[in-house]
Structures are given as structure tokens and as C-alpha cells.
Amino acid sequence: MSKPLQKKIGKGLKVTNEQIIIAGIFVLVLGVFIGAMVAEGGASKKRMHAIESIFSTHTLEIAGEFRCSCGTCGEKNLAICTCETALIEKRYIENSLKTGKSHQQIVEEINKIYGLHNNG
Numbered sequence: 374m375s376k377p378l379q380k381k382i383g384k385g386l387k388v389t390n391e392q393i394i395i396a397g398i399f400v401l402v403l404g405v406f407i408g409a410m411v412a413e414g415g416a417s418k419k420r421m422h423a424i425e426s427i428f429s430t431h432t433l434e435i436a437g438e439f440r441c442s443c444g445t446c447g448e449k450n451l452a453i454c455t456c457e458t459a460l461i462e463k464r465y466i467e468n469s470l471k472t473g474k475s476h477q478q479i480v481e482e483i484n485k486i487y488g489l490h491n492n493g
């Protein structure tokens with residue numbers, strides 16, 4: 374049933390057929406592009422929450438012993454603060470844990486570099 378229909382279109386509307394294919398691809402690409410933009414918009418809204426889930430509980434446990442050293446967020450708890458400085462410090466803790474440093478070692482290093490330990 375579809376065979377004679379294809380033949381008919383192919384015979385008389387060859388150029389239009391190609392245009393339909395090009396238009397189809399264009400719509401597809403546009404759809405993917407818009408889809409990606411919408412997904413990106415949603416991701417940036419969720420980013421604030423996603424930041425915290427990046428770090429392990431051990432990282433947040435160590436971060437919780439410090440206040441943020443950025444100087445602009447009012448010395449928030451480092452585990453809670455999501456500013457750039459807090460992220461850098463937490464990334465440092467995370468990487469240090471991965472290289473096998475002990476809890477105490479990391480606390481001492483962070484205190485030396487950034488300071489603001491809760492008991493210091």
C-alpha cells in the first residue's frame with residue numbers, strides 16, 4: 374500500500390521530497406538544540422543543590438569543622454556555603470581524601486591554608 378504512494382511522490386515532486394527531508398533534519402536539529410537549552414536551564418536552577426551532592430559525606434564532615442574563608446558570606450559553615458571559595462576548599466578536601474590523607478592531616482592542611490577552624 375505504501376509502495377505506489379512513494380512512487381507517486383517520487384515521480385512528480387522529487388525536489389519537494391528532498392526539501393521535506395532537509396526540513397525534517399532541520400526540525401530535528403532545532404528540536405535537539407532547544408531540548409539541550411531547556412535541559413541546561415533546568416540544570417542551572419538545580420546546580421545549587423547538586424553542588425552539595427558532589428561531595429562525599431566525609432568531605433562535608435571535615436568541611437563542617439570550618440567556616441568559609443571567602444570573607445563575603447559571613448563565615449558560613451564551610452559544609453553549607455556554596456560560594457566559589459567554599460567549593461575550592463571542599464574540592465581540596467575531597468581530593469585529599471582520595472589520595473589517602475587522614476581526617477586529621479586534612480584538617481591541619483585546610484587550617485594552614487585557609488584557616489577558620491571552629492576550634493581554632
Ligand SMILES: [Zn+2]
Nearest residue numbers: 441443446456
Ligand atoms: Zn563563602
